[in-house]
Amino acid sequence: MNFDPFIIPFNIGLYFILIYAVVRSVIWFRELSRPDKLRLQRGFFGKAFGQSLKEIFLESLIHRKILKSNPRLGYMHMSLAFGWFLLILFGTIEADIFGERHLNPPYKAIFFKFFSPDHGKTFFEASYAFLMDLILAFILSGLVLAVTKRFFSRVVGMKKTTKLKPLDKVALTSLWLIFPSRLIAESLTSGAYGTGSFLTGNLGAALASFLPANELAYPFWWLYSLSLGTFFVLLPLTRYLHIPTELFLIFMRNSGIRTGDKPGSFSEVEVHSCSSCGMCIDVCQLGFSAGIHTIQATYLMKGIRNSDYIHDIAHNCLMCGRCDQICPVGIEISPIRMIVRRIEENDRVYENSWNGYFRNRLNVPAPKQDNKPSYDFLPAPVSKKADVLYFAGCMTHLTPSIKKAMVKILDASGLNWSFIDEDGGACCGRPLMLAGNDREARELINFNSQLIWKSGAHTLVTSCPICYKVFRESYYLDVEVLHHSQFIKNLIDEGLVNMNFLQKRVTYHTPCELGRRSGVYEEPKEVIRHVATLEPTGYDDENSLCCGGSLGNIMLSHDKRRGIAEDVTARLTANDPDSLITACPLCKKTLAQATSTRVVDIAELVAEAIADAPALKKNPSRHKKKVVRESAASL
């Protein structure tokens, strides 16, 4: 037997999805920018290809990242993805070896049991059938978890699960039906013919003992084919599109393509690669500390896919980067959020067409025609000549203790330095960028750049991680930009300042803009360890929390911010430290409002350690080597 009408739904679905995938990928490729096209071509024939295959295996099939952070959830994803992959792979081999012909059409592999019901009699066949049953059992175990997760999300170790739209529910149901219907169809056929292994064989035998197995099997083969067909046809309209899309994402990323600041093929692929696994929901502080459960990354992706109103979702976010960090697919969530922020309130990133099977990227409004400057009141930049510039930043003017400490440290360093915004300067521009106002930000960047350039300095030190990030990334400066924690670290390494060791137990709060956003984790901790006893908090480095004061969120109310800050300080002061150290004036002010523990900037701690009393003996071996290497470069 080579054909039966029940395979038609499956065939329609399969060929539809294959053609769709080709058309869609051609469109995506065509819409890439020229450099990105080149990157992809180079990547396809270069070592990115191998890397991608490896990553596809590890992440798309095995789901290594989810496994690591949440084993139960990881197992669920792995059993479905990797299990299905194995089922198709070994099914194809099975059909190839044991079928009547070689090189069969795909349906032969999928419905092998139907076309070869006798299969499984010999020992070799039986062992292969055992393998196939094992794979099916593997998938079904994951399916049980998935069904349970839908109804009781805590089972897989998650606090919240994602909400679904109706079409997703149909697709989800068809997905859920695929493997049970296969199990029952195969079992009944096996029961009728006395074949099958431990799963289908035993179940089949049991069912056949009291049911007309042969007659009943046929409708289940139909059900199996229909579920597959339905799932494939609906796939492009649902979140399950992430399964094929993620493969593109991995290739593109490994070829060096990045999100950038405008919508494009890559961000579209990213948006469709979100599997709605919900891991971003669990790490989001707006969720667990502020009770806001509608704005997490997975909802942003869903909103973009569905062309919903997402202005509020895009703006109501601390931009702390905790979701970027955890996303198992590696979607660059924050850059995508920034793209949406740059768009006017009612504009969409994508518009759906063809009943949602295709999305036309909207022309994001060209930069406003009105190029009238906003900040033409700024005076002509004048600055004093100096080697080292200190830019306190707007917020630091509200924390005079940081300012005073930095003046003391800079004076103690003996360097030729100048305080550029002593009487208040212009903002660095990042707060405007975070609100999506890039053109305005550029004006401020130009002003500050001239100020810095005119001073002839080679090093720019800032106390504010927000300024630090924008100075490094969006300014075209010929100076070394250092956050004050890095600057102090250099001073220590080069032996330019002597400090006492303070008998204090402290914990450290990593500011988001310094840590996750700029990758500066070690220097502040080394500086702290140099002068005090640093204790871990369980929220260190990549796992650090946002203080709640973030300028990344323009919508968050004072009460919610305070709630977050109280939650954060409670966690960071759980072991009752003498002080809570941070390295950002905004974090300091926000945290200090929410705790009775003393909140101190790293600069203040160091200034306190620079005592008038004679310095303790330093450990010269630790520093001497670095002095030669770093002094020329850094100071």
Added chain:
Amino acid sequence: MNPHVIVIGGGTAGMEAAGRLARAGMSVTLIEKGKDLGGHLRDWYHLFPDRRSSDEVLEYLKGQISHQNIRLLTGQQVTGFIHKGNEFTVSTGNGDTINGDALLLATGFDLFKSERKEEYGYGIYENVITSADLEAMFRKKEVKLVSGKKPERIGFLHCVGSRDEKVGNIYCSKLCCVTAVKQAIEVKKIFPASKVFCFYMDMRMGGALYEELYKEAQEKYSVGFIRGKVSEVAVNINNRLVAKVEDTLVGRPLKMELDMLVLMAGMEMSEDAVRLAKETNLQMGENRFFKPADHHFGTNMGNVNGVFYAGACTAPLNITETISHARSAVTEIVNYLNTGRK
């Protein structure tokens, strides 16, 4: 045997109430955590609005408590209490327990810790002081800068720790405005040539003779009033303080050099009382002061029958109001003990 009332807190309210209770025939134990009685009153110099010496009031209160029915326990911190039926057992830090028939909490207030408003530079710049620091200078008759020089220009900054969401205190401490005016006058009396400015959000001079004091400050002492909340304080190269404010009535930002800045620290529920309230399930309002059973006719009672409140542990109150409140607490307690403790 006389009913026994335990009064916690030996400040104005506690002393006045203890004296009145004793005279009403109760036996009273007055517990004070500090060495001496008198509370904050001992730190003040002259009281508004009539600038009478605080020592006079203190003398009156000392007279009130010299009564044979009053037992004094000073230097003892109350750590908690339990009540069984109608009897209260108060435990103190050194392990003693005292039994009584009713409890009067007169735990008073703490001054807002001005370091928490870092932008004002208290603890960072040497000539930024609090209103309490200034009173201490008045008492010592040594009002001067850290350098020993005379201040030529002094600023008073209203609403430090009051009416401020950022420190979690939305309420008005209501005494700081009149205190600032009183202190401004005192400073002007010491340094007639100096210039004194008050930076205010609203002048809340709602007590008897307050407005008259305000007028006197303008009329006789030329105290300047600038409507605006200072945002930050810095020092300039001459080591003079620079306050940044918006002169909201002109509608322009204003910078002013000052030799001395006095922060009008607000009133907060005392930390010890917060701890006690949490341990004994006494209700606190959103402002953290003890929550009265009724704002009109139950301000001396709370949520536990037999526990009474007097003075600034219920809300910011001035001396006059505190004394009245203590007296009304006495009436309530006597009533409670005489009518079957309902």
Added chain:
Amino acid sequence: MEKFGFSLTKARVIDYDANDRSIVSYILEREPSLNLCIECGCCSAACTTGNFTGFSLREIHILLKRGENDLVRQKIRKCMLCGKCILVCPRGVNTRNVVFLAKQAFTKNEGYEF
């Protein structure tokens, strides 16, 4: 231009009933904390922009409430959104969002481009 009599004083008067308060309604709907402002001026005192030029967020708030939109429109683009005002506001007004929404409202309601 010389004008005499009533018209001269009229320009000084805030004609509350004639003024368009749709902008402030738009903002208040999305950021009700604007209602909490007590005009203390702390935001304006701290303001990074206000350090350079005539720009007072407090004034913007009250002008919006009175429907004096023309003055607001001229000034609001000067804000750098630095956020100092949020930190100092004793009433917890989300000042940055007020500026953000005001710009949005002008663009939407009046097609005004910034």
